[in-house]
Amino acid sequence: MIGQPRMVVTGLGVVDANAWGASEAADSFAHPDPRPIAVDRSSGYHRKNGSSQALLVDTTPQSNWLSPLAARRMSAVSRFAVCAAKMAIKDAGLDPGAIGSETAVVVSTAYGAANISEQILRQSFLDGPTALSPALFTESVASAPAAQIALNCGARGANVTVTQSQAGPAVALVQSLNELRTGRSERVLIAAADEMTPLMHAILDRFLALARPDDHGAERARPFDRDRTGWLAAEGATVAVLELESTARDRGAPILAEVMAAGNAFDPWSPRSGWSRNPGTLARSLSRFLRENDRTPADIDILVSGACGHRGADRLDGGLLTTIWQGAVLPPVLAPAAVSGAHGGSLLAGSILAASGKDFGPTPGFENADPELGVVPHDGRKLPSPDCVLLTTCAAGGAAGWALFGQGDRCN
Amino acid sequence: MKPDCRIVVTGIGAVSAYGWGVDSLRDGLMSGSTAIGVPTVFDTSEHRTHLAGEVPPVPQPLRSSIRGWDALSRADQFAVAAADEAIRESGLEIRGAPCGVFFGGSTAGMLECEEWYSRLIGARPGRPRLRLLASQQLNGPGDAVARHQRVTGPVQSVSSACASAGLAVGAAVEAIRNRSVDIALAGGSDSLCQLTYGGFNSLRSVDAEPCRPFKLDRAGLSLGEGAGVLVLESLDHAHNRRARPLAEVLGYGASCDAHHMTAPHPQGDGILRASEIALADAGLRPDEVTFINSHGTGTTHNDPAECRAYQRLFDSHLAMIPVTATKASIGHVLGAAGALEAVATVLAFRDSVIHPSPGEQPGDAELGIDLVVGSARRLEGRPVALSTNLAFGGANVAIVMQSWAGSGS
Numbered sequence: 001m002i003g004q005p006r007m008v009v010t011g012l013g014v015v016d017a018n019a020w021g022a023s024e025a026a027d028s029f030a031h032p033d034p035r036p037i038a039v040d041r042s043s044g045y046h047r048k049n050g051s052s053q054a055l056l057v058d059t060t061p062q063s064n065w066l067s068p069l070a071a072r073r074m075s076a077v078s079r080f081a082v083c084a085a086k087m088a089i090k091d092a093g094l095d096p097g098a099i100g101s102e103t104a105v106v107v108s109t110a111y112g113a114a115n116i117s118e119q120i121l122r123q124s125f126l127d128g129p130t131a132l133s134p135a136l137f138t139e140s141v142a143s144a145p146a147a148q149i150a151l152n153c154g155a156r157g158a159n160v161t162v163t164q165s166q167a168g169p170a171v172a173l174v175q176s177l178n179e180l181r182t183g184r185s186e187r188v189l190i191a192a193a194d195e196m197t198p199l200m201h202a203i204l205d206r207f208l209a210l211a212r213p214d215d216h217g218a219e220r221a222r223p224f225d226r227d228r229t230g231w232l233a234a235e236g237a238t239v240a241v242l243e244l245e246s247t248a249r250d251r252g253a254p255i256l257a258e259v260m261a262a263g264n265a266f267d268p269w270s271p272r273s274g275w276s277r278n279p280g281t282l283a284r285s286l287s288r289f290l291r292e293n294d295r296t297p298a299d300i301d302i303l304v305s306g307a308c309g310h311r312g313a314d315r316l317d318g319g320l321l322t323t324i325w326q327g328a329v330l331p332p333v334l335a336p337a338a339v340s341g342a343h344g345g346s347l348l349a350g351s352i353l354a355a356s357g358k359d360f361g362p363t364p365g366f367e368n369a370d371p372e373l374g375v376v377p378h379d380g381r382k383l384p385s386p387d388c389v390l391l392t393t394c395a396a397g398g399a400a401g402w403a404l405f406g407q408g409d410r411c412n
Numbered sequence: 413m414k415p416d417c418r419i420v421v422t423g424i425g426a427v428s429a430y431g432w433g434v435d436s437l438r439d440g441l442m443s444g445s446t447a448i449g450v451p452t453v454f455d456t457s458e459h460r461t462h463l464a465g466e467v468p469p470v471p472q473p474l475r476s477s478i479r480g481w482d483a484l485s486r487a488d489q490f491a492v493a494a495a496d497e498a499i500r501e502s503g504l505e506i507r508g509a510p511c512g513v514f515f516g517g518s519t520a521g522m523l524e525c526e527e528w529y530s531r532l533i534g535a536r537p538g539r540p541r542l543r544l545l546a547s548q549q550l551n552g553p554g555d556a557v558a559r560h561q562r563v564t565g566p567v568q569s570v571s572s573a574c575a576s577a578g579l580a581v582g583a584a585v586e587a588i589r590n591r592s593v594d595i596a597l598a599g600g601s602d603s604l605c606q607l608t609y610g611g612f613n614s615l616r617s618v619d620a621e622p623c624r625p626f627k628l629d630r631a632g633l634s635l636g637e638g639a640g641v642l643v644l645e646s647l648d649h650a651h652n653r654r655a656r657p658l659a660e661v662l663g664y665g666a667s668c669d670a671h672h673m674t675a676p677h678p679q680g681d682g683i684l685r686a687s688e689i690a691l692a693d694a695g696l697r698p699d700e701v702t703f704i705n706s707h708g709t710g711t712t713h714n715d716p717a718e719c720r721a722y723q724r725l726f727d728s729h730l731a732m733i734p735v736t737a738t739k740a741s742i743g744h745v746l747g748a749a750g751a752l753e754a755v756a757t758v759l760a761f762r763d764s765v766i767h768p769s770p771g772e773q774p775g776d777a778e779l780g781i782d783l784v785v786g787s788a789r790r791l792e793g794r795p796v797a798l799s800t801n802l803a804f805g806g807a808n809v810a811i812v813m814q815s816w817a818g819s820g821s
Binding site: 045073101104105110111112117118120121122124125126128129130132133134136137138139140141142143144146147148150151153154155156157158159160161162163164165171174175178181182184199203206207263264265266267268270272273281284285395397398399 | 458459460483513518522526529530532533535536542545546547549550551555558559560561562563564565566567568569570571572573575579583586589590592606607609610611612613614615616666667668669670671672673674681682685689803804805806807
């Protein structure tokens, strides 16, 4: 907003199926080649002929960031988050030993430590509740990744875990900007982190949320495509260091992007576990957000959409954009979920990298425009140097969020 | 810098082990007897302990008054009922108003998820029907409130273990201060479930008897369930519609111990810092606080650490501050604790009395606090309360509130 202090991203850490680090993540968006792998279906949770693949993290590089001793006490999602946080701190040029009480941690997660929660329930139901491991329980809370980041990085500021499904990263941005704007924190480690377990995969598949295998057995996300069948389940974590521009300048930090504003809203007419067919309510909220931040659709150079390949989700995401643009040509529409799968970290990393001027390749899986949507995602052409990137994401159940990013160079 | 936007509470709603509604909570708290008993929501016979603060069955008229009741998870039901009550008391019409929902919780629809999973793995008979998972996600209760009240503004669910609802209140305060909304429904909801019941028992943190925070023979916590909701609005907004404020939220603070996953910092560093930030936000000195609604779980680690923080914050003034521990009455409501404790604080303001901790035994003298026991304590003047919550993973939150009655504001 006008008159507000400017807030910038000075460091980025990414852990996902394509990348261990921000530069690898940027490469994966520039040259997209998502390679989902088989999910363990041996527990028998899955339905027959359903989805069987996901974009899962190869944990081999983990020991570069986390000792086996520390890692053994953590869930997968906490390990991803802590590794990404350490990367972001290093990327920001911060002294890891001097994080302290001025640093808040704000984490968005949809499912938390799903594997640990399942282990606890399994022990409880099959072996009896007295068989439960106390070590497991402490990691089962949704806030464990945020707590582990704080513990491992020494962040003693506010520690907040936001759980707002697909809208979580945008809501975490709202919380983070408030921390900085009010002077409560000097910097924020903002994260989006999730793990994908066989049980979560099976549940999503039972809800018909996931991409189904095509004739060749391939599962692709295909955002905005006419023949999309669902999203690619995925896991990973993205952590960004957010600071006031003045603080970053004072210490001569590299500035990757500016976070100009973030907002969120709700559509109470949305089905509880699905997406509304009518984008009107959210479009009015997004219009208001743009107006309050002195932006019009014409000011947006790049769109980063939460579109993931789900029929209902993309219908709402697409409808939101076409309603706002009112028939005008959309700016390039990026759909990070097509590259690194549907998880919050993908959206957060994609937005920051887009704002920092990175190249994005053609949207994998997209072949034919859906005439109902009228949205054609990015085809790989050279992107404009962005003054303003708009992130939009709509969650199942009615929540939605958005954020405006500016290019980092402008701040230097 | 003290914010220029004053925020008031104009409605409260509660669901607790004492029953459905604020009146049940008030009567129960003032009775001095605990609501912690033998739960029926699941079988505890194989657990190490067998008590909890379980919410009694919903009255039929209330059940009939809320559409889609049976499709809601237990935690969603608590949330929707408490929000309904709070809005009714506030006299607001939410639909179409610039309103947001800020909600804390730690398990959401886990109870129903457990039913589904136990059927899935064959531990219980029956088909694992997907509808049991419809509110499994942690944003379930907040979304349910927003859907039920037709809220189109921001909805933010916070799941930071036992600090969740306190942090949600903080987020609501910030949203009003920065004019994102005029009205906020701030609260939290959690239901009992086997994951937390078994988990806390595995940590040996649960007392076999009803919990006795700050008392000499304390031996752990008691779990509970329920929801608390506050209607928050800017003072201008409340005045413009001639609403009667119940209390004012003066400030909040948050911090993290970054010390241990389950144990608080032994010197209370984190909660001390959160309290200092909250008081600075409120523009108050520690000696202006007139009572404390403590986190007070009754565990070996929590109570001494929390009291150490109070000793450091208030120094000799601590002896003059009555301390209450709501969890002794209704159990530890986890992610909703901060919300129900905030409601209890507003009730103390409204009725000018602090509820007692159940039982006649005084507080542990070594802790150095003035625990309210036996009978209610009168509050004089226009009291200021500090309400605190400490969570797994070291998250801390503190809220400073002041009574509205008699202020002439």
